[in-house]
Structures are given as C-alpha cells and as structure tokens.
Amino acid sequence: MKKVITCIVCPVGCTLTVYEENHQIIVEGNQCKRGQEFGEKEYIRPMRILTTTVKNKGKFTQKITCYE
C-alpha cells in the first residue's frame, strides 16, 4: 500500500511517498536521514506529541494538563 505523507520533522515539510517492496519499507521524497526515519515510523505506527487537558476527579481542579 502506498501512503503519501507530509514529513513533520522540520519546517521544510517534504512530501513523502512510502510503500513496501520485498518486505522492505521504501521512503521516497525525503531530503534527509530524519525524513527516512519519520517515513518508516509513520508507515508502521504513526505517533504524535500533543498538549491538551484531561478531566480529573480530584478535589482541587477539574482539569489537568497533559503532555504526550
């Protein structure tokens, strides 16, 4: 399966094409090593870091901040 992904490693934002061939993940469109690594990870298991809040049953606050 071919996936078209925007690389989010740096501000350049390369458009990556990622697919599998002979049990190998091929990343195209990247311009650096970090893009290769990101493309592979994004293909197998996409992960994000995000900042948000979660509801909390505690006494003092109804929401706590959450990182990751």
Added chain:
Amino acid sequence: MTLEGISVEGVYEIMKNPGGLKRNISQCLNDYDIPMYLSTTIVRIHGYKKLEGVTVAKVDDKKRPIKGTERYIKCDLLVLAVGLIPENELSSNIDIDIDPKTKGPVVDESFMTSVEGVFAAGNVVTVFDLVDDVSITGEIAGRGAAKYLQGQLNLDTDYQSIIPKGLVNFVVPQRYRSDNLENQLTVYMRVKEEKKQVYIHGVMDERVCLHKKQVVISPPEMVVANIKKDNLLTSGDITIDIEGGEEG
C-alpha cells in the same frame, strides 16, 4: 479544539495558498480531518449577543467575494487568525525608527535600535516562526547590551545597510557595523513567494558575500543565512536577492 471536544467545521483562508507551515497543516488539520477551504472568506456574521452562524464566499483574484458562492454555516464559535505584528508601544513612545516592512524597530548587528542603548529582540523586531530564532536574537541583543555597557560597542562608524531585493521582502537586521561583528552576520529574511531549488545570494559592490543553497523558500517560513565576516567588505551595502529556482 477537537481534543477539547469542539467539532471544527473547517478553516477558511482568503489566500490562494495556505499561510502556515506544511507540518502544522498536517498535524493540526489533516490528522483530525478538518478541511481547509482556500480563496474563501467570511462575508457575514449572524446572531445577536450570541453567534449563530457565518456566511462564507469564494473570492476572486483581487480577494473580492464572488456573488452566488455564498454558503451559510451554522456555528457558535468563530476564531479569527489575522496574523501577528510586533508590539511597538514602548518603541514608538521613545521615537525608535520602525521598518514599514517588518513593522518593528530597525535594528543593527547587535539588535540595537535607532535609539542608542536601546536593544530589541524576538517578536518585537519581527514575528519569527521558530522560538529557536527568537532565543538566538535575544542572545545577540544581550551580548550587544553587555558590550555597550562596557563601552566595547563601536557607535561611531557609519552603518552599512542590508538591502532586500527581488523576492526578498525584508531582512533583519537592516544595518550593521562590521567592527562589531564577531565571526559572522546572521540575517533573517522573509520572501514574497514560494520557490524551490534556489540560492540566497548576497552581493557587496559586485562581490559575492553569500551564496547559500535552499531546497525550498516560502512566505510563511523565515529564511536564515550566515554571512562570514571575512566575506564582508568594510564599506558599502549588502544586497540580498533570490537566484534561480522553480515555481513552488
């Protein structure tokens, strides 16, 4: 907003191209299946005391709404993102020269403003996209202020200018005194349009002082380049332009 439980109907952008970084569009919109509508703007806001909806319309090349393309969207929240400009209340109170392009103070290599002994840095000078650059300019201004207090900052020689040309919309700093430079002069630029495979080209008196390859340049992304002190002439101005390139 999606994470906090708000259902986001869409993002409407008046320009033909998105104004944000690609990675932000990917992580903030695409990850949550939020559509972005380009060349579209809000023409009417409905509701009294409480927002009930908005009317959007497509715009033509001159950003004028096109009749017949209006669409009503029921909503109870509208977030306007209309860009950032530097905060200049302090600067204008002491008559610091403002650059009409950056809308912030004109600064020199040490990020000193036109008023001697007053330094500016970060988003007061121009709105940066990366906090890294904000911090770096803070360090430059800090070092400059320390030198100034020790009487080590040269204030006497004439300034040499850094002039934007062609696709370069502005350059920060706008001027410098070469004897105040340590090893290099770092310049921050914003460009007018997107282009791929270009060179950032700096010339002084027909001599090249900067020739840096850049994979892509685009208006929402600040371009940073370092000019080695050895490549600078002790008099005359630097002109910075974009050379070569394919359409974005």
